[in-house]
Amino acid sequence: MIRSELIQKIADENPHLYQRDVERIVNTIFEEIIDAMSRGDRVELRGFGAFSVKKRDSRTGRNPRTGESVEVEEKFVPFFKTGKLLRDRLNGK
Numbered sequence: 502m503i504r505s506e507l508i509q510k511i512a513d514e515n516p517h518l519y520q521r522d523v524e525r526i527v528n529t530i531f532e533e534i535i536d537a538m539s540r541g542d543r544v545e546l547r548g549f550g551a552f553s554v555k556k557r558d559s560r561t562g563r564n565p566r567t568g569e570s571v572e573v574e575e576k577f578v579p580f581f582k583t584g585k586l587l588r589d590r591l592n593g594k
Contacts, residue, residue, distance in 0.1 A: 548584050552581055553582070
């Protein structure tokens with residue numbers, strides 16, 4: 502499912518809301534998650550999962566084309582851990 506499909510589904514299930522308002526709500530939710538993660542905060546959606554940021558240390562990597570060693574700088578990457586409810590539904594429990 503992509504963002505526009507999510508917006509359309511929510512708008513269809515809530516006919517009392519305008520689609521532009523639903524779009525604004527969905528975009529606001531995503532922006533708040535992004536803002537919180539950029540500050541290094543953890544975002545937990547009960548039953549769904551938790552978004553957090555992990556730090557990857559600098560390391561020596563390898564260029565796959567040339568085989569040459571390259572230095573990879575430290576960086577922060579997004580991490581998602583599924584919630585118990587989501588895991589159970591995916592496994593048919």
